[in-house]
Amino acid sequence: MTGKMQLINEGYTSAWLKWHLFRKFRRRRGDLYQGALLRLRHLLATLPRKSLVIDCGANVGKVTRYFVEHGMKVIAFEPDPVARSRLLVEFSAHPDVLIEAKAVGCEDGVMPFYQLPDLKSGGIEQTESSSIVQRNVHAAEPIGRVDVIDIAAYIQALSEPVRILKLDIEGSEADVLERLIESEVYRTIDLILVETHDRFSDSLAFRLQAIRKKIVNHRIRNINLDWR
Numbered sequence: 001m002t003g004k005m006q007l008i009n010e011g012y013t014s015a016w017l018k019w020h021l022f023r024k025f026r027r028r029r030g031d032l033y034q035g036a037l038l039r040l041r042h043l044l045a046t047l048p049r050k051s052l053v054i055d056c057g058a059n060v061g062k063v064t065r066y067f068v069e070h071g072m073k074v075i076a077f078e079p080d081p082v083a084r085s086r087l088l089v090e091f092s093a094h095p096d097v098l099i100e101a102k103a104v105g106c107e108d109g110v111m112p113f114y115q116l117p118d119l120k121s122g123g124i125e126q127t128e129s130s131s132i133v134q135r136n137v138h139a140a141e142p143i144g145r146v147d148v149i150d151i152a153a154y155i156q157a158l159s160e161p162v163r164i165l166k167l168d169i170e171g172s173e174a175d176v177l178e179r180l181i182e183s184e185v186y187r188t189i190d191l192i193l194v195e196t197h198d199r200f201s202d203s204l205a206f207r208l209q210a211i212r213k214k215i216v217n218h219r220i221r222n223i224n225l226d227w228r
């Protein structure tokens with residue numbers, strides 16, 4: 001989450017100049033993230049107030065807060081109960097924030113939910129690794145089960161368009177991206193920002209590479225995989 005504080009720490013003009021002068025040519029990981037930020041900030045400056053944003057993997061709400069400060073309405077999905085408790089403290093009474101205690105995926109269902117084994121003795125930032133996708137860093141047993149929603153169907157059922165979709169869902173992003181592209185729901189959204197987790201497994205990295213190729217080959221302009 002530390003890098004996302006640059007959402008407010010760097011002026012737009014400075015960020016725009018740095019991107020066009022050297023960041024987009026170097027294409028380092030941090031530079032690509034700055035390009036994603038620039039796209040987001042430009043879009044937020046042009047959207048009408050009360051436009052709808054969905055924050056999947058909202059955690060404790062740092063990015064949700066940023067959207068709200070820019071006049072957006074936010075649906076924040078956060079399945080981790082520890083992170084969600086912080087989210088509720090700040091936003092449960094906010095008229096422009098709806099908090100959903102669910103994970104997002106490619107179909108509706110119920111799945112086991114995993115946390116780091118030492119979460120209780122660690123800091124709140126450890127909730128950023130919680131997931132419905134179990135990895136070797138997680139405790140052997142799930143803390144329980146969580147509802148999972150088909151995010152594409154959820155978006156289709158809304159009464160207003162989603163202008164921005166942020167996905168930071170700890171290994172489930174390939175499932176969701178494939179579903180959004182296959183259903184063509186992605187076409188209805190101005191900007192989709194995705195934090196990818198290629199390092200989690202070879203199979204996930206392979207799927208994400210295929211998605212990147214599809215984005216290029218089909219000239220999909222509104223899906224950005226450089227969010228961090």
